[in-house]
Amino acid sequence: MEFLKSTTAKEARQIIQAFPLNLKTETIRIDVAQGRVLAEALIAADTIPPFSRSLVDGYAVKAKDVQGAKETSPAFLNLKGEIRIGEEALITISAGDCAYVSTGSMVPQGSDAVVMQEQTRRVPDAVEITKTVFQGENICYAGEDIQKGTTVLQKGKRITPLDAGVFAALGVTSIPVFIKPKIALISSGDEIVSIDETPSTGKVHDINRYTVSALVQEGGAQVTFLGLARDSISDITEKLLLAQDYDMILISGGSSKGERDFITASIEKLGGEIIFHGINIKPGKPTIFGKLCGKPIFGLPGHPSSCAMVTVCFVLLLVRSLQGDTEYEEKTAEGVLTANVPSSYGIEEYPRVTLKKTGEGYRVTPVFSKSALISSLVRADGYIMVPEGTEGLEKGETVEVHFFA
Amino acid sequence: MEFLKSTTAKEARQIIQAFPLNLKTETIRIDVAQGRVLAEALIAADTIPPFSRSLVDGYAVKAKDVQGAKETSPAFLNLKGEIRIGEEALITISAGDCAYVSTGSMVPQGSDAVVMQEQTRRVPDAVEITKTVFQGENICYAGEDIQKGTTVLQKGKRITPLDAGVFAALGVTSIPVFIKPKIALISSGDEIVSIDETPSTGKVHDINRYTVSALVQEGGAQVTFLGLARDSISDITEKLLLAQDYDMILISGGSSKGERDFITASIEKLGGEIIFHGINIKPGKPTIFGKLCGKPIFGLPGHPSSCAMVTVCFVLLLVRSLQGDTEYEEKTAEGVLTANVPSSYGIEEYPRVTLKKTGEGYRVTPVFSKSALISSLVRADGYIMVPEGTEGLEKGETVEVHFFA
Numbered sequence: 014m015e016f017l018k019s020t021t022a023k024e025a026r027q028i029i030q031a032f033p034l035n036l037k038t039e040t041i042r043i044d045v046a047q048g049r050v051l052a053e054a055l056i057a058a059d060t061i062p063p064f065s066r067s068l069v070d071g072y073a074v075k076a077k078d079v080q081g082a083k084e085t086s087p088a089f090l091n092l093k094g095e096i097r098i099g100e101e102a103l104i105t106i107s108a109g110d111c112a113y114v115s116t117g118s119m120v121p122q123g124s125d126a127v128v129m130q131e132q133t134r135r136v137p138d139a140v141e142i143t144k145t146v147f148q149g150e151n152i153c154y155a156g157e158d159i160q161k162g163t164t165v166l167q168k169g170k171r172i173t174p175l176d177a178g179v180f181a182a183l184g185v186t187s188i189p190v191f192i193k194p195k196i197a198l199i200s201s202g203d204e205i206v207s208i209d210e211t212p213s214t215g216k217v218h219d220i221n222r223y224t225v226s227a228l229v230q231e232g233g234a235q236v237t238f239l240g241l242a243r244d245s246i247s248d249i250t251e252k253l254l255l256a257q258d259y260d261m262i263l264i265s266g267g268s269s270k271g272e273r274d275f276i277t278a279s280i281e282k283l284g285g286e287i288i289f290h291g292i293n294i295k296p297g298k299p300t301i302f303g304k305l306c307g308k309p310i311f312g313l314p315g316h317p318s319s320c321a322m323v324t325v326c327f328v329l330l331l332v333r334s335l336q337g338d339t340e341y342e343e344k345t346a347e348g349v350l351t352a353n354v355p356s357s358y359g360i361e362e363y364p365r366v367t368l369k370k371t372g373e374g375y376r377v378t379p380v381f382s383k384s385a386l387i388s389s390l391v392r393a394d395g396y397i398m399v400p401e402g403t404e405g406l407e408k409g410e411t412v413e414v415h416f417f418a
Numbered sequence: 419m420e421f422l423k424s425t426t427a428k429e430a431r432q433i434i435q436a437f438p439l440n441l442k443t444e445t446i447r448i449d450v451a452q453g454r455v456l457a458e459a460l461i462a463a464d465t466i467p468p469f470s471r472s473l474v475d476g477y478a479v480k481a482k483d484v485q486g487a488k489e490t491s492p493a494f495l496n497l498k499g500e501i502r503i504g505e506e507a508l509i510t511i512s513a514g515d516c517a518y519v520s521t522g523s524m525v526p527q528g529s530d531a532v533v534m535q536e537q538t539r540r541v542p543d544a545v546e547i548t549k550t551v552f553q554g555e556n557i558c559y560a561g562e563d564i565q566k567g568t569t570v571l572q573k574g575k576r577i578t579p580l581d582a583g584v585f586a587a588l589g590v591t592s593i594p595v596f597i598k599p600k601i602a603l604i605s606s607g608d609e610i611v612s613i614d615e616t617p618s619t620g621k622v623h624d625i626n627r628y629t630v631s632a633l634v635q636e637g638g639a640q641v642t643f644l645g646l647a648r649d650s651i652s653d654i655t656e657k658l659l660l661a662q663d664y665d666m667i668l669i670s671g672g673s674s675k676g677e678r679d680f681i682t683a684s685i686e687k688l689g690g691e692i693i694f695h696g697i698n699i700k701p702g703k704p705t706i707f708g709k710l711c712g713k714p715i716f717g718l719p720g721h722p723s724s725c726a727m728v729t730v731c732f733v734l735l736l737v738r739s740l741q742g743d744t745e746y747e748e749k750t751a752e753g754v755l756t757a758n759v760p761s762s763y764g765i766e767e768y769p770r771v772t773l774k775k776t777g778e779g780y781r782v783t784p785v786f787s788k789s790a791l792i793s794s795l796v797r798a799d800g801y802i803m804v805p806e807g808t809e810g811l812e813k814g815e816t817v818e819v820h821f822f823a
Binding site: 064175184186230417 | 448449452467468469475503505507520521563564571578579580581583584587588589591608609613614618619623624626628629632635636673674675676677720721722726749751775779780791792793796799818821
């Protein structure tokens with residue numbers, strides 16, 4: 014009965030990602046927007062650069078006037094003046110003319126190339142050009158960076174430091190973003206004590222509070238810890254009632270059968286629904302997913318490393334969905350396995366690994382450990398996924414490494 | 419004269435990383451320590467787990483009592499009781515005994531293995547064990563995760579979400595970390611206007627303020643923007659005077675010769691020193707590095723994408739040093755180039771690239787663009803480094819991709 018609603022990893026991901034969510038947005042200044050998710054596509058309202066600019070210090074010319082110019086037979090051009098940076102170019106370049114420009118200066122009308130200063134010589138009232146340039150050389154044309162009306166950033170994109178430059182270029186001072194999800198976190202278990210206490214024999218510190226909270230915050234959510242529940246329906250129910258107004262509820266604990274029963278019974282007592290109980294994964298099998306007051310709720314395994322892995326592999330999917338983060342692309346890397354990785358058929362496994370660059374390329378080494386070891390996570394750079402339809406991976410195979418957030 | 423103190427990329431990195439710094443520390447709670455850098459190694463003051471724990475729900479036994487047990491010839495053991503999770507195990511297991519344990523329960527004295535419940539049958543006053551276990555099976559022994567006295571995290575390590583679990587496991591509530599560096603940021607240039615203004619012809623928005631600020635904040639620093647300086651020694655000097663109490667000064671602007679001269683002259687006027695002026699890199703050649711009031715100062719190129727690349731490749735080195743981040747390991751990935759990448763001999767180049775996983779592995783595609791294009795940075799996943807001693811890379815070569823922060 015216990016794993017009646019047990020599911021495959023793939024089904025679990027589909028169920029989690031299909032959970033109906035109600036996303037809200039707000040408008041914020043671009044200087045505090047880093048890491049937030051765009052709630053509307055950014056359409057360029059301007060052309061960038063707004064005018065053709067010189068990419069070097071030198072002379073704006075007509076390219077055909079300097080064709081074939083070289084050190085021993087330079088082209089002589091009439092110097093019409095200088096266009097200072099930040100100024101409008103009021104000079105017009107006609108055949109045989111040139112004008113001094115700085116890097117970033119507006120390129121004058123009539124000019125179609127800039128010769129670098131190093132390839133010129135100043136002579137009285139004229140400039141000797143000692144090198145040929147092609148049409149467009151050393152010019153960034155108006156609109157060459159961004160054309161007015163184009164979609165520069167997609168709705169659902171998480172804003173990076175470099176995106177900030179695009180907003181600034183376009184003079185966009187405020188942007189609509191999805192609101193940061195508010196997540197309620199509860200730890201449970203008769204064996205768990207707060208880290209401020211010294212555990213008596215048989216008890217251990219509350220590790221999951223800190224790893225889950227840090228992972229989920231790094232994923233872009235706000236976390237409120239609602240406390241430590243004893244293994245009883247009344248205590249768990251009481252804590253769950255405090256969590257009703259949050260966008261998602263996470264309750265860790267329940268690696269033993271009795272503990273899990275308290276969590277599922279409490280959810281059902283409050284009118285919630287258990288969507289699945291148990292995923293065919295390792296570590297993390299005793300994971301519960303359900304709905305309470307219309308919000309998603311995860312029951313996470315009590316084992317610290319299992320709890321952390323389920324948070325990374327499953328909870329963060331929903332943390333991203335709750336932020337409208339539809340453009341997410343995970344950064345992964347490839348490397349060659351330095352050892353066999355046994356696994357069980359029918360179970361998707363997540364062995365933790367280190368990734369090291371060697372003279373012969375990237376090498377991936379499993380950090381073998383019992384699933385309870387929290388130190389194994391600290392030693393690892395990330396994890397690999399062994400599909401449920403295999404009985405392990407072999408030394409020498411190329412595998413994809415998922416980095417820890 | 420202009421590039422008199424021009425240097426190679428390698429020398430620039432060495433000079434930047436050898437800059438003498440005076441690091442300060444503070445003590446903070448572990449729940450706000452994510453992303454901060456440990457100022458002292460973490461030595462385990464406890465043994466984790468503090469007692470031997472069961473990894474499953476089942477029966478604690480002596481392994482030799484169940485040797486050869488199978489479905490058709492089970493071992494019969496006397497049930498001494500149950501050890502509930504969180505309780506001290508007061509039962510002792512003698513030959514022929516067993517005790518019920520939950521996942522996470524303390525394993526009783528005398529027992530050296532746990533049989534999973536699924537491999538047992540309860541009969542009146544006894545338990546039938548239907549499977550052999552090896553010594554230590556399903557037990558996480560005291561100290562198997564962390565031995566008391568071992569160094570668990572090194573001084574200089576940036577704290578990850580998973581490290582938080584180690585602190586919690588050991589009951590460490592507060593830790594010493596390096597203080598977040600305070601960085602002063604100035605934009606300069608007669609062509610630059612604030613993003614709140616509409617630029618007149620010839621002028622452009624201040625892009626660098628936002629990209630540099632976001633990159634450096636993501637690197638772990640606090641940034642204060644001190645304003646926009648005109649291209650004059652008096653204006654730049656005035657802004658630099660405001661920056662004296664910061665741990666590092668960044669001034670962007672100065673892609674043209676005149677602008678660079680204002681910056682170097684202002685630093686020297688205030689008694690500062692120009693350590694190098696110009697790096698043999700592309701983009702980013704007109705980078706200035708110096709010392710002012712004993713603090714490092716960068717003059718960053720005015721071109722937005724050059725400015726961003728120099729921030730990523732050089733400024734962030736010092737942002738990390740200022741945090742005592744000595745254990746930094748960059749996450750990189752390998753892929754195969756889909757196009758030739760030309761480059762100039764004698765210059766280290768940083769072409770921006772995309773990295774895509776295909777059916778044939780990872781493919782790296784250069785985002786060709788003029789260096790002034792800010793949109794090229796948004797389209798790229800990262801960059802590759804073309805060493806100064808080559809004239810480019812060829813399609814089909816395996817290259818290392820550095821991700822944007």
